Amino acid sequence: MSAEIPASREVPQENRFKIWRQTRPFWAGLLTIFGGVPIAYLPYGDMRLGNVTLAMQTTAGAGALIIGVLLITLGLTMWFQPVVRVFAGVATIVLALVSIPVSNFGGLVIGFLLSLVGGGMSAAWAPAPPVEETTDAEHDEQHEAGAETEVTTAAGVPEQRVPEHHATETTIDANGGRNSAG
Known part of the structure; x- marks a missing residue:
């Protein structure tokens, strides 16, 4: 080395x-x-x-x-x-x-x-897409910025919430019409 x-x-x-x-x-x-x-x-x-x-x-x-x-x-x-x-x-x-x-x-x-x-x-045959390498510090910053928060519903079931900038129409439709971001 x-x-x-x-x-x-x-x-x-x-x-x-x-x-x-x-x-x-x-x-x-x-x-x-x-x-x-x-x-x-x-x-x-x-x-x-x-x-x-x-x-x-x-x-x-x-x-x-x-x-x-x-x-x-x-x-x-x-x-x-x-x-x-x-x-x-x-x-x-x-x-x-x-x-x-x-x-x-x-x-x-x-x-x-x-x-x-x-x-x-x-x-x-096609080559595999390149894998991006990130350092541990960059990974931690990205993880903290986009971290999901856990909210407990009235039934006591934990629900994952996604930050608002990640919500899309697909997310809204996949959650049965609910907006999981807001």
């Missing part, structure tokens, strides 16, 4: 990844990367069963490799450049759709589905 950085601003080591992950479309990028791998690999991969080699190589192997590498790149872009998340999401969806005819039904449908969901998540 240094004298220049207040203790409340220091982030514990175990929370750094969590904070990093929450400030960007992490899961969208991960699904996009996982979707790009089978799309790029399957046209070039083979499986050996004893002396028999099963290969799914096609003439469009170069196109599948390009689509797979672009999907992996878009997944990394979602992580490291979250500002372009909408563009990356739309481009991911388009590439996932193009992979159906080009890359063995989109990497045997697995890569297609993972990329499609990842692109949709990226396009829909």
Whole structure:
């Protein structure tokens, strides 16, 4: 801890990844990367069963490799450049759709589905609103200025009263027509 950085601003080591992950479309990028791998690999991969080699190589192997590498790149872009998340999401969806005819039904449908969901998540993701930090003195002043007072009704039931500057039409309507501020 240094004298220049207040203790409340220091982030514990175990929370750094969590904070990093929450400030960007992490899961969208991960699904996009996982979707790009089978799309790029399957046209070039083979499986050996004893002396028999099963290969799914096609003439469009170069196109599948390009689509797979672009999907992996878009997944990394979602992580490291979250500002372009909408563009990356739309481009991911388009590439996932193009992979159906080009890359063995989109990497045997697995890569297609993972990329499609990842692109949709990226396009829909929005950053959380920033949290305003207040000092304890500011919080106490705000709390005292807007403090609610407790009034006992004729039935002996405590009733919360809100200061007059907080009363709105919604407050009046929510209290059954009563003005809780005055």
